[in-house]
Amino acid sequence: MWPVNKGIPLTSDFANGGVSFWYRQIGLPARRPALPGPRDYDVAIVGGGYTGLWTAYYLKQADPGLRIAILEKEFAGFGASGRNGGWLSAEFAGSRKRHAKARGRQAMIDLQHAMFRSVDEVIEVARTEGIDADIHKGGLFHVATNPAQRRRLRAGVADLRAWGYGEDDMRLLGRDEQRERLQVAGALEASYSPHGARIQPAKLAVGLARVVAGMGVDIFEDTTVTEIRPRQGSGAAQAVTTREIVSADYVIRATEGFTANLAGQHRQWLPMNSSMIVTEPLPPDVWKHIGWQGSELLEDNAHAYVYAQRTADDRIAIGGRGVPYRFGSRTDRRGVTQRQTVELLWRMLVKLFPAASEARLQHAWCGVLGVPRDWCSTVHLDHASGLGWAGGYVGSGVTTTNLAGRTLRDLVLRRDTPLTELPWVGRQVRQWEPEPLRWTGVQLIYALYRAADRRENERGTTTSAYAHLADLISGR
Structure with missing residues (x-):
């Protein structure tokens, strides 16, 4: 110390x-076995946090016959899902105007209402499945x-x-x-x-992993995915691990803040x-x-x-x-x-x-x-390549992951629903700048925000120009 x-x-x-502290309070979960060898699935999900767990939950609920695997480097709930502030809120990351440009103003209003309902959806699932998460x-x-x-x-x-x-x-x-x-x-x-x-976020993560495993989803822990490959011709999409390759009709990237560790994804989020x-x-x-x-x-x-x-x-x-x-x-x-x-x-x-x-x-x-370059969350599935993802929650992910899981369910099952019409579906975002521009920019942004707060605390009655400059640099 x-x-x-x-x-x-x-x-x-x-x-x-x-x-x-959340895991200190309840104790770390027992580790599940690692991937024992090459496997074939209908859906392979990379990342055992809330996004991956909710996606598996809703897919298995909709079609119990689906063969689903979750591949997790540490243990399910290790990352932000077990470390966050415990905020189940309807706040949504990103500019509402930017989202509205995709499918119109009403679509963004529909997205906000979906977030309202998602708060209650998480509470109801926890009650129904016997997950005591305080x-x-x-x-x-x-x-x-x-x-x-x-x-x-x-x-x-x-x-x-x-x-x-x-x-x-x-x-x-x-x-x-x-x-x-x-x-x-x-x-x-x-x-x-x-x-x-x-x-209590760790209780929710551990409880949800228990429920998903009980539904027949294979959760492989201590299994590091290094690369995600799209479908080639009539072949399957692949999740390449340090152990073996998992092939699937769909591979879903649910790695949030750890996305940069995947090959070719270093500047994504x-x-x-x-x-x-x-x-x-x-x-x-x-x-x-x-x-x-x-x-x-x-x-x-x-x-x-x-x-x-x-x-x-x-x-x-x-x-x-x-x-x-x-x-x-x-x-x-x-x-x-x-x-x-x-x-x-x-x-x-x-x-x-x-x-x-x-x-x-x-x-x-x-x-x-995970933070996308435009600070807006996204969910996406490409049927041609077999690849999908959700994330970039910018700190508002506890509720948004649930909405993402239900949306990915509908996309995988090729359902046209109100969820698949929401404006965050299919957003394409440019990559972050290469280093050292990326590091320099982020340090400057937060230095400006802190300076703005100091100035406003001292004498400001309006938002500091430092904050406006930080917003401009960040691209929010």
């Missing part, structure tokens, strides 16, 4: 990395803590009205109601949406790093000051924002970007969070919740998420 600032209290068993549908708060954030918050709520959000889907809270529900220090205004639920810390359980007198009895999800309205939840056992788990990107699309398998990131997240926690300033930290960890 590295030393941290003495002002940050730590539990005696504080851990940094290794696994997420799910509590308390909704979602966005909080503004300076005048510039408040202006963006109000503008954002007004804009969402044009994209399928009704008054019951998102509204501004009066100050008295906001303070009654959640005491955030310095909060000037807040918005609330009922379309959000807290989850950028692996963005996100970090989290979690406190020890807080005593009742602290919660008396904070409130948060509804266990709503929480996000501030800064550019380099933080996100948080009150866990089922009364901790605060809070996360943010930290060091957002490593040169050459490298990822840290150990999940260690840098000292300065832990200190930053701790300062944000105490700033938002001064009553928790004496609480000790118990765990810090990080993980990667």
Whole structure:
């Protein structure tokens, strides 16, 4: 364990990395066997996270006779699915205007409504399948803590009205109601949406993998896929592993932030790093000051924002970007969070919740998420090549993966449904720039966002020009 600032209290068993706190809480699952040899399937899914698991679940449910395999380098739920902030929300990555250009404004509104329903779909499947993932549908708060954030918050709520959000889907809270529900220090205004639920993400991943395996899906762990090959002539598509080759009518790439590790995919999606810390359980007198009895999800309205939840056992788990990107699309398998990131997240926690300033930290960890060049999620299947994919969730994947799984089901089964008509289906996105431009650009973007936040906190009443420049460079 590295030393941290003495002002940050730590539990005696504080851990940094290794696994997420979520797995520390429930224990790592027993490893399933690796791929024993060459195999043939109807559908082979590369990646055992939420996207792969949901896709297998819905395909097997629709056609129990399908032969389906999931190929996972580590264990099912190892990546972002078991490391995220536990946000089951209806937020969707990317520009709504950009999505609307594909199939029209109503199609984007339909997509937003599909996200609303997907929150409840995950909750219902968990209930039906007996997956206890500490799910509590308390909704979602966005909080503004300076005048510039408040202006963006109000503008954002007004804009969402044009994209399928009704008054019951998102509204501004009066100050008295906001303070009654959640005491955030310095909060000037807040918005609330009922379309959000807290989850324990590792419990959902482990439970879903158990259900999928029980349906007859083969899950091969400790199986590294190095390349995905399209169908050639009358042959099958292939997933090439370090052990053997898996052939299938369809090979689905569900690798999200780890996509750059596949041959030919190095610049496809950028692996963005996100970090989290979690406190020890807080005593009742602290919660008396904070409130948060509804266990709503929480996000501030800064550019380099933080996100948080009150866990089922009364901790605060809070996360943010930290060091957002490593040169050459490298990822840290150990999940260690840098000292300065832990200190930053701790300062944000105490700033938002001064009553928790004496609480000790118990765990810090990080993980990667996938970011397309236009920051918009996609789902796609090409029947000619036999290749498909879904991802690029930009941190909003817990719910979106479920929608992706149901959409891939319909695409594989050649069903024309409202899901296959949604505007994120079939999007083609250009690749990221080669290094060192990629690394330089991402560092500059987040340096500008942090500078914008500092300026707005000091004296800004409108969004800083630094943030506008960062948006321009990022291509959002």
